[in-house]
Amino acid sequence: MGNGFVEGYFNPSNIVHAADGYYYSYFMAIPTQNWWVAQGLCAIRTQTLGDPASWRAWDGSGFNLRMTSPYVTGSPATVCTFLDTLMTHSHVVYNTYLERYMAVASGQGALDVDGRPTCGFFYALSADLVHWSEHRLLAEASLPWCPAGPGALEPVSVLYPSIVDHADTTVNFERAGRTPHFYYVRYNDGGIDRDLMRVPMTLTRTN
Numbered sequence: 009m010g011n012g013f014v015e016g017y018f019n020p021s022n023i024v025h026a027a028d029g030y031y032y033s034y035f036m037a038i039p040t041q042n043w044w045v046a047q048g049l050c051a052i053r054t055q056t057l058g059d060p061a062s063w064r065a066w067d068g069s070g071f072n073l074r075m076t077s078p079y080v081t082g083s084p085a086t087v088c089t090f091l092d093t094l095m096t097h098s099h100v101v102y103n104t105y106l107e108r109y110m111a112v113a114s115g116q117g118a119l120d121v122d123g124r125p126t127c128g129f130f131y132a133l134s135a136d137l138v139h140w141s142e143h144r145l146l147a148e149a150s151l152p153w154c155p156a157g158p159g160a161l162e163p164v165s166v167l168y169p170s171i172v173d174h175a176d177t178t179v180n181f182e183r184a185g186r187t188p189h190f191y192y193v194r195y196n197d198g199g200i201d202r203d204l205m206r207v208p209m210t211l212t213r214t215n
Contacts, residue, residue: 049095112129
């Protein structure tokens with residue numbers, strides 16, 4: 009890390025129990041030390057949370073890849089196939105109003121605002137937890153590595169977005185309706201002085 013090199017799997021998402029009986033989660037993958045060349049989002053699933061060996065990763069055609077440890081096998085492990093999305097590690101819920109899975113994440117968008125890179129919180133939708141819509145801006149905000157312009161959500165940096173519906177009865181708040189709350193962390197001084205914030209949301213379908 010001291011020289012800017014990082015390699016492996018990191019930043020897992022929350023776990024979502026889908027209608028197909030599987031539990032899904034996501035993580036960022038950097039298969040080589042050239043992190044600026046190859047990195048992406050991978051998906052894993054299992055039907056048995058109590059068995060770590062039962063998780064399988066998406067290999068491009070199905071959840072068939074068993075992720076092995078090179079420290080155990082003595083040989084390089086096959087890398088999971090990146091999902092076709094620009095979303096990074098996220099928080100995922102099933103939205104009963106949109107009838108889609110909804111992921112929220114912090115990052116830099118492909119679009120510009122007034123000629124500036126778009127920094128902030130984004131969302132994407134999915135019907136099957138594998139194929140995701142184009143990510144769209146939820147709120148422009150400054151991130152520790154990406155400053156936003158005037159009108160940003162907060163005057164300081166923010167991170168760690170999530171969606172929680174206070175009416176949800178699932179153990180891990182895996183479902184949300186039309187009026188959930190959007191949670192995030194505000195960095196007051198760029199260090200350990202932080203606040204947990206929440207903002208009420210109202211979703212509206214346009215088609």
